[in-house]
Amino acid sequence: MDMDKELFRKFGYKFIDWVTDYLSGLDNFPVRSQVKPGEIRSQLPPEPPGQGESMEKIFQDFKDTIIPGITHWQHPSWFAYFPANNSPPSILAELLTAGIGAQCMIWQTSPAAAELEEVVLEWLRQMLGLPEGMTGVIQDTASTATLVALLTAREKATDFNANQKGLKSPLVVYASEETHSSVEKGVKIAGFGRENLRYIPTDDSFAMIPSKLDEAVEKDKKKGLQPACVVATLGTTSSTAVDPLAPIGEICRRHGLWLHVDAAYAGTAAVLPEKRWILEGAENVDSFVFNPHKWMLTNFDCSAYFVKDPGALIRTFEIHPEYLKTGLDSQVKNYRDWGIQLGRRFRALKLWFVIRSYGVEGLQKIVREHIRFAQMFKEWVEKHEAFELMAPVDFSLVCFRLNDGRNDEVLNDLNKRLLESLNQTGKVFLTHTTLRGKYVIRIAIASRTTQERHVREAWDLITSKAAEILK
Amino acid sequence: MDMDKELFRKFGYKFIDWVTDYLSGLDNFPVRSQVKPGEIRSQLPPEPPGQGESMEKIFQDFKDTIIPGITHWQHPSWFAYFPANNSPPSILAELLTAGIGAQCMIWQTSPAAAELEEVVLEWLRQMLGLPEGMTGVIQDTASTATLVALLTAREKATDFNANQKGLKSPLVVYASEETHSSVEKGVKIAGFGRENLRYIPTDDSFAMIPSKLDEAVEKDKKKGLQPACVVATLGTTSSTAVDPLAPIGEICRRHGLWLHVDAAYAGTAAVLPEKRWILEGAENVDSFVFNPHKWMLTNFDCSAYFVKDPGALIRTFEIHPEYLKTGLDSQVKNYRDWGIQLGRRFRALKLWFVIRSYGVEGLQKIVREHIRFAQMFKEWVEKHEAFELMAPVDFSLVCFRLNDGRNDEVLNDLNKRLLESLNQTGKVFLTHTTLRGKYVIRIAIASRTTQERHVREAWDLITSKAAEILK
Structure with missing residues (x-):
């Protein structure tokens, strides 16, 4: 090593100390x-700089200059968007991954990475109760996985001619009108x-109405267009609505459409037997993505993508340049052909560390606790006369707004002000959405470190800021 | 933290020790x-596992089960593909990145990540001598960056209608017939x-022949097709050929075509004044990618993508879902709109650590040394009667083959056997390509830890295995 070995060790220890203190002292940061x-x-x-600088100085600048500009995703009072949890075992695995520095494009470039990925994805399939025979591969994000699904659907629908x-x-x-923006992005790419993306209306729970899907498909067929793919969402970004897979799958089968499921956030909930209902009808699913990097304690990025027919996936993406051919190509999985990028990080390692460290029961316990917090919060909202619950609470997201009876335009403005006043305190971070044109505050309670007191403190802060605003 | 704080620290230190020993003891691994x-x-x-397991046990399994299945990309005798260098400062930065666990999709989700990315990419632009006014953004891989370029070219060519x-x-x-497979993949996606991708013939140095490009464009125009984009390569994967940017750029300007440059590997060489000639004509380039994760000591993944017109890029990829809107969107860079994925890791940090630790001069020294090794190796090949140099050596890759005067079919087989016998020793790892139908062995000498003795040992091993095969 060009950096002296002992100097690397010294700063390695220092950085471990820093991460240890950082994670246990997050409460002190906005x-x-x-x-x-x-x-x-x-x-x-x-x-x-022309000349190299000392690690001492770089580390100091990191603490002085970079850290104040960090929004702390691992903070116990992180309630924004969906979380991107890491965890101590996952961080430790990332350190090894970085140290090894392997590029895992094909089996030969790291056999252990390829085979561990195969094994760990099969573990995940079992943990969620996805249909037997579905095969998994790691993608970087759900955006990419959904694009991969759309491309495979495109090839399937054109006899692999597109x-x-x-x-x-x-x-x-x-897709439903509540679908994630990555569907629009993927459709364009x-x-x-x-103009060939149809947003299907949703019911009172913001879930896709299957009969409306059926009508839309029929209408397009009559126009001479070719329906190709349905994207159903389990746990929409705005409100965690659950599109009903069983009737949607039946429609897809009847019309010969590819069914992709975006369960980026809520997929993790299927580790709980009591939440397994979200997967009812999964036998008709062609592809499925969920993000261990959201609610399963695995460092971003790590999306788990499952397909019924790996052959269709590979046929869509395979390339055979001479410089990547090996004598073993017929016997092994070369994951470069399972997605868009050629280069791949060794991401299975952190999943392996996380699943083994917590065990399935440990992960269930954490997810169950988050859901309990959300139910608790939901009841507070329902009981409070100035607040209104805005969507069902099936997982760990609660959508609510301040509502003192004035019209929506006024309320939208009030809630916007409430949200900004909350975030300016630095004590919590929440974000918003709109549902049927109404400005809604979202509280996503799923950070690994969030305890009941953090949720109670958030509610106290919300009600006190609301009282100020209503005054 | 759920894992006890002191336990995390303890294993953090252990893992730092392991990485320290690993990097300094790589010579001992195949x-x-x-x-x-x-x-x-x-x-x-x-x-x-149902229940969680101890980190002690997981770490032991990592060493016993995973490590034997790792191909060691950081090994000083790594001569395969192109390297994917990491470095001590980069590994340390990855540890901090994993510990912070920020998801950097928009400015608000980590202002420091967004602004550091802006600054560090501008440093890189200066370091390579890319035209002023080009703006950089980090993509995961060159495959993705090239796809992003193709999509932007597609939109530009259709008045943003596609x-x-x-x-x-x-x-x-x-693109030239020697272009990387990611161009074909991107064209399909x-x-x-x-069928609308044209491979342009190359000259004796395997570089694109500009007049043949011009002819192909004219021919397509006459057929009523619409030429849209040219991908030029600086440093092809097979032999590091350099497509001449100046005449290609002139053709692109004349026909109104997007010019994308894939300099994934060789781009780093432009840190050297004596290699700056590869960028002659860069003023006509619309987009440019090179990989600090190859030859600039930065952990995979980290591709630097530069564009002349960020507006066209953003217009191609922007999305505006309600849940991602912030009050600051008009004042800041939201990098989610600069590429395919919504979610983004904090990748600027490792670049910052690397550039500051080595300084521009330190990086130049390392790159220059690799190029010297390659020149040395090239001379050995030229002097040896049983070997043949198969391509010009402009950077740190040497393409050669064993040639005792027999026909190509026999030689192809001989060289294939030679390569496999070399790799089976575990002492070196080289890969192959074909050039004009001839099986060619590639030696890419650009691992950070490679010293002259490793190159000499490789040559000794090659000549001795060759002698065995020729016997």
């Missing part, structure tokens, strides 16, 4: 960074065209 | 893993269709 746009940039030199000839006639994609 | 397909998998339980309507008429993409 959750959302309090810096203003340009504040960090203005402290950094506009040109790179890759060769481009899309000669329009294929149509369906894959060349379907945004 | 470079290419010696396991057989299925050997690792067969040692892993087919079901996940995203909305799909591709209504064929657009044509051009983006819906151009493989």
Whole structure:
């Protein structure tokens, strides 16, 4: 090593100490960074250094300059978006992954990475109760996995001709009006065209209405268009609504459509027997993604993508340049052909560390506790006369708003002000959405370190800020 | 933390010790893993554990089961593919990144990550001497960056209509016959269709012949097709050939084509004044990618992607879901709109650590030394009567073959046997390619830890194995 071996060890220990203190002292930081746009940039030199600098100095600058500009995703009072949990075993695994520095594009470039990925993804399949025979692969994000699904659906619908000839006639994609923005992005990238994406209306729980899907498919068929793919969501981003897989799957089967399931956040809940109902009808699913990097304590990035027919996936993505051929290609899994990127990090290791460290029961316990917190919070909202619950609470997200009886326009403004006043305290970080045009505050209670007291403190802060605003 | 704080610290130290010993003791490992397909998998339980297991046990299994299945990319005798260098400062930064566990999709979710990315990419632009005004963003891999370029070119060529309507008429993409497979993959994904990708012939140095490009564009125009994008390569994967940017850029400007440059490996060489010639004509480049994770000592994954017009990039990828809107969107860079994935790791940190630790001069020294090794190796090949140099050596890759005067079919077989016999020793790892149908051995001399003696040992091993084979 060019950096002296003992110097590396010394700073390695220091950094371990720093991470240890950081994780156990997160309560002392504001959750959302309090810096203003340009504040960090203005402290950094506009040109790179000619000579090397000492690690001591770099570390000091990291603490002084970078940390104030960090929004602390692992904070116990993180209630924004969905969480991106890490965990001590996952961090330790990431250290080994970085140290080994393997690039895992094909089996030969790291046999253990390829085979561990195969094993751990099969563990995950069992843990969620996905249908036997589904095969898993790690993608970086759910955005990528959904794009991969759309591309495979595109190839399937064109007898694997679009890759060769481009899309000669329009294929149509369906998702609920509450679907994630990555579906629109994927539809554009894959060349379907945004105008061939249909947003299906949702019911009172914000879940896709299957009969409306059926109608939309029929309508397109009559127009001479070719329906190709349905994206169902288990746990929408706005409100964790659950599209009903069983009737949607039946429609897909009847019309010969690819069924992709985006369970990015809520998929983890299927580790609980009492939440397994979300997967009812999964036997008709062609592809399924959920993110261990959200609610399963595994460092971002790590999306688990499962397919019924790996052959269709590989046929969509395989390439055979001479410089990547090996004598073993017929006997092994070369994951470069299972997605978009050629290069791949060794991401199975952290999953292996997490699942083994917590065990299935340990993970169940954590997820169950988060769901209990959300139910508790939901009851507080329902009991409070100035607050209104805005969506069902099936998992660990609660959607609510301040409602003192005025019209929606006024309420939207009030809630926007409430949210900003909460986040400015630095004590919590929550984000918003809109549901049927109403501005709604979301509290996602699923950080690994969140305890009941953090949820109670958040509620106290919310009610006290609300009282100020209503005054 | 659920894992006891002191236990985390204890294993943190242990893992730092392990990484320290690993990196300084890599000479003791076979470079290419010696396991057989299925050997690792067969040692892993087919079901996940119900209860959590101790970190002691997991660490032991990591050492006993996983490590034998690792091909050691950081080994000083790694000569395969291109390297994926890490470095002590980069590993240390990855530890902090994992510990913080931030998801950096937009400015608000970590202002320091967004602003550090902006600053460090500008440093890289200066270090390579890319045109002023080009703006950088980190992508995961060059495959992704090239896809992003193709998509932006697609939108530009259709007045930003393909995203909305799909591709209504064929657009044509051009690259040399030696281009990387990611171009074909990107062309398929983006819906151009493989049949609309033209491979342009190359000259004796395996570089694109500009006049042949011009002819191909004219021919397509006459057919009523719409030429859209040219991908030029600086440092092809097979032989590090350099497509001449100046004449190619002139052709692109004349025909109104997007010019994307794939400099994944060789881009780093532009830190050297004496290699800056590869960028002659860069003022006509629309997008440019190189991989600090290859030759610039930064842990995989980290691709630096530069564009002349960020507006076109953002217009291609932007999405505006309600749950991601913030009050600051007009003042800051939200990198979710600069690529495919929504979620993003904090990858600027490791680049910052690497550039500051080594300084520009330190990085230049390392790259220059690798190039010297390659020149040395090239001379040995040229002087040896049984070996033949197969391509020019501009950087740190040497393409050669054993040639005792027999026909190509026999030689192809001989060289294949030579390569396998070398790799089976575990002492080196090299890979192959084909050039004009000839099987060629590639030696990529660019691992951070490679010293002159490793290159000499490799040559001794090659000549001795060759003598055995020729006997």
